[in-house]
Amino acid sequence: MNLPAIDNRDKELAMALQEGEIYRCPDEDCACEITVTKGAAPGHGRDRHPTCCCGHVMEEAG
Numbered sequence: 001m002n003l004p005a006i007d008n009r010d011k012e013l014a015m016a017l018q019e020g021e022i023y024r025c026p027d028e029d030c031a032c033e034i035t036v037t038k039g040a041a042p043g044h045g046r047d048r049h050p051t052c053c054c055g056h057v058m059e060e061a062g
């Protein structure tokens, strides 16, 4: 996988849902996990995390 280098100077432009990122549901009974296969277009995405099918906002997994 070829990920673009992250430039710290553009930190305020950080977006959620970049290609290759993994998001996990915080509900242990659900524990759904997703991988982003295609990120939002530069300048069009925002920093909102995706919401799981169970209703919880998913967290980026390390």
Ligand SMILES: [Zn+2]
Residues within 6 Å of the ligand: 025, 026, 027, 030, 031, 032, 052, 053, 054, 055, 056
């Ligand atoms: Zn869930």
